[in-house]
Every structure is written in structure tokens, then in C-alpha cells.
Amino acid sequence: MFERARRALQFVTTGTILAIAGIVGLILWDYYTAAPWTRNGQVRVQVADIAxxxxxxxxxxxxxxxxxxxxxxxxxxxxPFDFKVAVASATARVNERQADMILKDTQETRRNKLTEVAASREEKQVYQATADMAKAQYGEAMAALSQAKINLDRTxxxxxxxxxxxxxxxxxxxxxxxxxPNVRVIDASSYWVDGYFEETKIRSIHVGDRVRMDLMGFREPMWGHVISITRGIATPNATPSTQGLPSVDPVYTWVRLAQRIPVRVHIDSIPPGTQIAAGMTTTVTIVGSKGKRAHDTLAETFDRLHDALMGGTGGNGIRN
Structure with a gap:
């Protein structure tokens, strides 16, 4: 009787251990493969090429x-030496054209006051055209002077x-x-984060979702929100090879690797003392409105189990 009870206890114990192991394995699999988070994130920034x-x-x-x-x-x-010379030359040209314009304008005015006996209509038209040309040349000289001054300022x-x-x-x-370009300036107001999520997780990510970003070198996380999801990535198989034919990489039929899709995240807040730089690595996690990890039922169970065993962070901690 005792032997039968002992065997039954062993069977129940073994079954319980296997069941717990299966559940934990399922939770871990869901936590690390199905939930929207990735360690493959990078800080990005806009750089102005100054030329x-x-x-x-x-x-x-x-x-x-x-x-x-x-x-x-x-x-x-x-x-600036050559450009100062150009300004001086353009100034002299303006003075020359201005004097010529005044002269031609005076001649036109004088001819217009004469009667048709002293000056024919055709002669008056010639002087008017000459005066108009002088005005145009003066305007051209003024434009050249403005350009010379602009070039001097551009030194x-x-x-x-x-x-x-x-x-x-x-x-x-x-x-x-x-x-x-010979100088590069990083735009301090343009930092963002690109999270490279597996394509199997994209369906759970939406524009506006709150995001937690954990930098490798700092304890306190940054916070932000999803602003866009990339609609296309490069396709190696589309690259033409010999004779313009497509180059197709062989793959195993039963193994398919999920592609990584960039998700752009706007940085809403940076903790005091955190110094970010383009290229930094970060863990990107989609979270709920309370700052907890966005997860399904299995992942939530794992979070509760973790909190119970470790004294808990309420789902705010990110296991890297």
C-alpha cells in the first residue's frame, strides 16, 4: 500500500514538474518572441554638412x-582679399553706370523739350532708348555689387x-x-531612436504607442512614442548579378529568419545626467500607458511571477 502511494506521489511530482517546466517554457518563448520589444535599437541624429x-x-x-x-x-x-577687391570693382562700376545714366537721362529730357523742327520724332526715340539702356546697365551694375557684397559676407x-x-x-x-562640405554639425534637437523589430512583432506596434528605451551605458530609461514604421527595406535578391540576372541566395526550406523592420521613435524625455550620442545601442520596448511592458496574458503572468520571486518592479524593469 505504501509502495503504491509512493509511486503515485512520484508520478504526480514528475507530472507537476513537467507541467511547470512546459508552462514556464511557453511563457519564456512568448515573452522573448511574441511581445513587441527588441535589443536591436540605435540612437540616430540629423547631421548638417556645412559647405x-x-x-x-x-x-x-x-x-x-x-x-x-x-x-x-x-x-x-x-x-576675404579677393572678395574685397571684387566689391571695390563693382562699386566703381556702379558709379560709372550711374554717371552714364544721368547723362543719357539729361540728353533725353533735353531732346524731348525741343520741337519737331529742331529734333525729329525718330531722334527723340533714339535718345529715349539710349536712356533706357543706361538705366538697365545701372541696374545690372547694382546687382553685381550686391552679389559681390554677398560673396564677401560668405567668407x-x-x-x-x-x-x-x-x-x-x-x-x-x-x-x-x-x-x-568640410564641417559637420550634429543637430542637437533632432535625436531619435530606430528600433529594428522582427516582422512578426510589427502587427502589435502602432503609431503613438508609448516606448521605453534602455541605453546600455545608463540605468535610467528614456521615454518616447512611435512616430512611424518603415514601409520598405532593401531586398538582396533584387540586386542584378552577372548578365543582369537576379542573384538569389539559397535558404533552408524549414528555416526562415524574420526580417528586421525599422520603427522610428521620438524621444519625449531624457533622464538628467544621460548623455546620448548617435550610434548608441538601446533596448526598445513598447509599453502601456502606465509605463509597463505591453504584453499578452502569458507575458503578464511571467511579469507577475518575476515580481513575486524578485520583490518586483511592477513590470517596469526590462530584462536585457
């Missing part, structure tokens, strides 16, 4: 690498955004070429 509008030798660098600058601050100066190369100068390698004596 000079005029060419010339750099005579002064006003900033240092990683320095904070405001939009409109001078980054460096280009030798001061300014930041177009407020942010941080990055990877500055220029020095005095370098030659700056118009249209070729």
Missing part, C-alpha cells in the same frame, strides 16, 4: 571639435543648425572649395 558658398584659403577656425554652437555662429573664415562660414561640431579636422591654411 562654403565661396572658395578660398581658410585664415581662421573659430570652433573646436565637439564644441556646442548656435545657428548663425561663425565656424571659420575664408581669406564667414556659419552654422546652419544649433548643435555640436563633430569630427573637425580642418586647420588654418586649408583650401575651402565652394559646395564641398
Amino acid at each position: 562654403p558658398r565661396v572658395s578660398g584659403q581658410i585664415i581662421a577656425v573659430r570652433v573646436r571639435d565637439n564644441q556646442f554652437v548656435h545657428a548663425g555662429d561663425i565656424l571659420y573664415e575664408i581669406d 564667414y562660414v556659419r552654422s546652419t543648425v544649433t548643435g555640436y561640431v563633430t569630427n573637425l579636422i580642418m586647420r588654418v591654411g586649408d583650401f575651402a572649395t565652394a559646395g564641398q
Whole structure:
């Protein structure tokens, strides 16, 4: 009798252990594969490529690498000598054209006052046309002077955004070429996070969902919300190969890897003392309105079990 009871107890114990192991395994599988979260997230930022509008030798660098600058601050100066000469030349041209315009206008006025006996209608029309041409040439000279002054002002190369100068390698004596970027400024107001979610999790993500972001190097999380989901990624199989034919990679029929879809997250708040930089790695988790992990019934059960065993964080902790 005791032997039968002992065997029954062993059977029940074994069955219970197997059942618990199966449930825990199912919960873990759901927690790490079905819920919308990913460790594959990166901090991104917009970078302004600053290029000079005029060419010339750099005579002064006003900033240092990683320095904070405001939009409109001078980054460096280009030798203004040639541009000052151009302004002086354009000014002289304006004075010349102005004098010529006054002369031609005076001649036209004088001819118009004469009778047709002293000056024919055709002669008056010629003088009027000559005066109009002089006015046009004066306007052209004024435009050239304005352009020369603008080019002189452009010898001061300014930041177009407020942010941080990055990877500055220029020095005095370098030659700056118009249209070729030589200074990069990180836009301090443009940081965002891209979370690369498996395609199987995209169905649970919606624009406006609240997001928790845990940086690898900081304890306190950042908070934000989903602003968009990418509608397309590159397809390697669409790349033409030899003779323009498609290059198709072989895959195992029974194994398919889920593609990663970028989800853009706007950063709403950054904890004090957290210094973010483009390229940082972050865990991105879709959360509910209370800041808890957005999960289904199985994942919620796991969270409750974790809270009971560990003294609990109420679902706010992220297991990396």
C-alpha cells in the first residue's frame, strides 16, 4: 500500500514538474518572441554638412571639435582679399553706370523739350532708348555689387543648425572649395531612436504607442512614442548579378529568419545626467500607458511571477 502511494506521489511530482517546466517554457518563448520589444535599437541624429558658398584659403577656425554652437555662429573664415577687391570693382562700376545714366537721362529730357523742327520724332526715340539702356546697365551694375557684397559676407562660414561640431579636422591654411562640405554639425534637437523589430512583432506596434528605451551605458530609461514604421527595406535578391540576372541566395526550406523592420521613435524625455550620442545601442520596448511592458496574458503572468520571486518592479524593469 505504501509502495503504491509512493509511486503515485512520484508520478504526480514528475507530472507537476513537467507541467511547470512546459508552462514556464511557453511563457519564456512568448515573452522573448511574441511581445513587441527588441535589443536591436540605435540612437540616430540629423547631421548638417556645412559647405562654403565661396572658395578660398581658410585664415581662421573659430570652433573646436565637439564644441556646442548656435545657428548663425561663425565656424571659420575664408581669406576675404579677393572678395574685397571684387566689391571695390563693382562699386566703381556702379558709379560709372550711374554717371552714364544721368547723362543719357539729361540728353533725353533735353531732346524731348525741343520741337519737331529742331529734333525729329525718330531722334527723340533714339535718345529715349539710349536712356533706357543706361538705366538697365545701372541696374545690372547694382546687382553685381550686391552679389559681390554677398560673396564677401560668405567668407564667414556659419552654422546652419544649433548643435555640436563633430569630427573637425580642418586647420588654418586649408583650401575651402565652394559646395564641398568640410564641417559637420550634429543637430542637437533632432535625436531619435530606430528600433529594428522582427516582422512578426510589427502587427502589435502602432503609431503613438508609448516606448521605453534602455541605453546600455545608463540605468535610467528614456521615454518616447512611435512616430512611424518603415514601409520598405532593401531586398538582396533584387540586386542584378552577372548578365543582369537576379542573384538569389539559397535558404533552408524549414528555416526562415524574420526580417528586421525599422520603427522610428521620438524621444519625449531624457533622464538628467544621460548623455546620448548617435550610434548608441538601446533596448526598445513598447509599453502601456502606465509605463509597463505591453504584453499578452502569458507575458503578464511571467511579469507577475518575476515580481513575486524578485520583490518586483511592477513590470517596469526590462530584462536585457
